[in-house]
Amino acid sequence: MKKVKRKISFLTISLSVLLVIVFSTILIASGAFLTPKYLEPWKKNYSAQFDDPRVNLASQGLLAASGHNMQPWIIRLDKENPNVFYLYADSKKLVQQVDPYARQTLISQGTFLEYVKIAGAEHGYDVGLDLFPEGEYDERNIKESMKLKPVAKVTLKKVEGIENVLYPYLFLMDTNRFEYENTTLTDQQIKQLNELSDKTGITIKIFQDHINVKNLGRFAIDGAKIESKIHRINIESGEIFRANEYKKNKYRYGFSVEGQGITGMKKHLMQGLLTLIPSMNNEKASADLFVKSTQIGVNHTPVYAMIMTKDNSRSNQVKAGMIYSRLVLTAHSIGFVMQPPSQVLEEYPEMKEQNNKIHREYALHGETIQMFVRMGKPTKEAPKSMRQDVREFIQ
Template sequence: MSKRKVKKTMTIILSCVGALLVIAFASLFVISGIFEQPKYLEPWQKTYSQKFDDPRIRLVAHGLLSSNGHNMQPWKIRLDKNNPKVFYLYADSDRLTSEVDPFARQMMVTQGTFLEYVKIAGDESGYQTAIELFPDGGYNEQKLSESMKTIPVAKITLTKTNPQSSVLYDFLFLPDTNRAAYQSTKLTSEQINQLEAINADTGLSMKIFQDKVNIDKLNGYAVQGASIEAGVDRVMKESETIFRANEYQKNKYRYGFSVEGQGTSGIMRHLTQGLVTLFPSTNSGKAASDLFIQSARTSVGNTPAYAMITTKDNSRTSQVKSGMLYSRLILAAHRLGFVMQPLSQVLEEYPEMKEPYSNIHRDYASDGGTIQMLVRLGEPTKEVPQSMRRDVMDMIVEE
């Protein structure tokens, strides 16, 4: 074969390969749902709440943006039919993550994060929010799931007042969690004082650590917790079942996990979603466990500071209050240019986590208190995308 024919043949082969690659990439984008309108992001728009005439629903639409365990958004709202300024918050027991949160502690913290967002949005909108926790009494802990259906976490009463511009309001619309690496810059003493000063509840304690001894110790606990969790099949399976692989699934369910959780965005998001949809095994079993551990190591290896919220007791009320404090911490940190990521694994209460759970409480809550939140804190190296949110009307239940 002449050199000219060989060259021509190679050109044809390369053209075919190139065409196949183009087709393959285009197929991944289509499978990912690149042309699908992301309805699951609509609640993040500042104008979203304005679509509703009822001020209660407007505030609930803000609460929907708050941090919540496993992005389950486990909130139900009952509007008082007799008083247009009253509504009730219930924990949605159909959204319990019982493997990772067997005693529903994280579930109750999540109720608190919601309430604080509602409170801040109320101030901005000209509604004072009076929040009464467990107005009908506490849960029957022996029948917890059933009790959650009938016992409200909070009664919220609105009083019309003059709008009060809140320095935290604009930060409600930023992602609450950033799992990427953080810059090595430490917090100043003034910044630490500002953050720790947001806690005014004597039953709660908030502390920021950034000295090497505590950073190394907390890094160890974070990695140990992640490693243990990655090895517990039933816990990993629970997370796997709420993973949304593509845009179609995200629009259908609008809660749970997705590739954005690891900071993947842009073209890479669609390529990854297409691959995960075609090959689900890449996001399950050993592959998922290894990725989870590696992500934890990378994150804690680039963490200049930790924040910890503890309570004197572990009552349901204290759990809710710690969530309210956590929301305020997130927003105050955003205002100072910081981001956060909760490291919940070592604080979880299933049997395999018993040893590190006991040890971290021995080291940081030796007075018998309970650590409710442990979070990374620092200046971001990159922005992360917003996560899925449900339609606010899906949370409203009829009496």
């Protein structure tokens, strides 16, 4: 009897040791013990290390949303005028399968610029913007044109600092993919958001009636289903997926498991397993998870919003991005969050029918829908996503 007990005890200890080894291996593969340098720009004192006001403000601008978290920004400091820098779109960070005409990339220029303007006001700078000071792109050779022509000339002018009501919200995550509470906007809140519309013809439209919420939810789901089945897009997404802390610290842009709301110990278990067994992240599994998460989000969305421009010029794409940043921050200020289920607006051939359909139904005067978002009061706090060090953007 004693021998049996000793054998059971030995097996129990051996199993425990094996579990510890397996668990430790998974955590090490995840990089659980590394410092997440990719989160440093979210610290409120991060910008204080930069004496140059242009770099200081740009270090807060990089917290803005960007398409697929590519952060496609290049900053060139004017060597003669210490109050001027130029913003260029980074042609090396195009995601050409989902954004073949670089529309989302240009919107991302606007999100950055608006954050710089808001940070500037807080720190005592009037931020002047001159969009496309050397003319708009040559669309026949967009990549080369991006290298040669700046999106904006940014000029700083020292003024008396003004407390900006939106500034504190720069440090909150711009996108929340979780379920939302079943709470709609009040008439006053709708008025507040609509007032963000631009006088030049960039408008915000809010939808929270049952018919439109149901219809727009279908567009979000159909868009996700279409995109999830396209092999070349899945390959492109896989190339910018950072499976563990090592890769997140190396690249500091792109996708990660946090994008699916996976945090804490569960995050490290998932990252470790994906690193050790890459086949877990196969195309079908990723596609199914994407569609499922979209369906869950749609089922818990009380409000949708759109940003529309009267035409699809590059300048208006940038301006739409600026309005989007202001919409995100204003929504935060009233306790709402958002997420753009942007697939239905993308311009690759397989999405053409859905893209045309949503424009026929909602862009009644020939406008371009630049942004389509779900909105609501959050049920969970969104984890912060990767950000590069500002010095990586400066040339």
